[in-house]
Amino acid sequence: MRALLLLLASATLAACSNIPIPPVDPQKAWVDMFTTTGKLVMAESVDDQKLNDGRYFQITPGAHELEVRFDYEIYAGGGMISDPFDRTCYLTIRYDGFKAGERYRIEGRAIAMQASARLYDSNRQIVAQDREVHCIP
DSSP states (O other): OHHHHHHHHHHHHHHHHTSOOOOOOTTSEEEEEEESSSSEEEEEEETTEEOSOTTEEEEOSEEEEEEEEEEEEEOOSTTSOOOOEEEEEEEEEEEEEEOTTOEEEEEEEEETTEEEEEEEOTTSOEEEEEEEEEEEO
16 A cells, blocks of 8 residues: 555656746745655745645745645654654745845755754755644644
């Protein structure tokens, strides 16, 4: 069953990767998603407006509230060897200083079974961090 789900998820992601990314709008800020400790980071919404493509988004300069979905595996079992299970978290980041033409990156991280996200500017400076995290299960 797990193999089937993995195959289905891979096929879905492969299909998404074939969708062309639009040209950069110099009047907007560009935001990419990234993770090294999780399985998936996708943008869910900007200012409570759902996004069509969660791989990236472009937004107007100024203040925005971003919601990001972050999936990762956790191991439970009190020291016993056990299969990992998936955890999905929704993280909210607010940043007031988005600039036109600037490229930003949201990095989802899972450390010690806790999810977090940071927003970096093009100079790799942290400009905002998650302020709200809601995970299931």
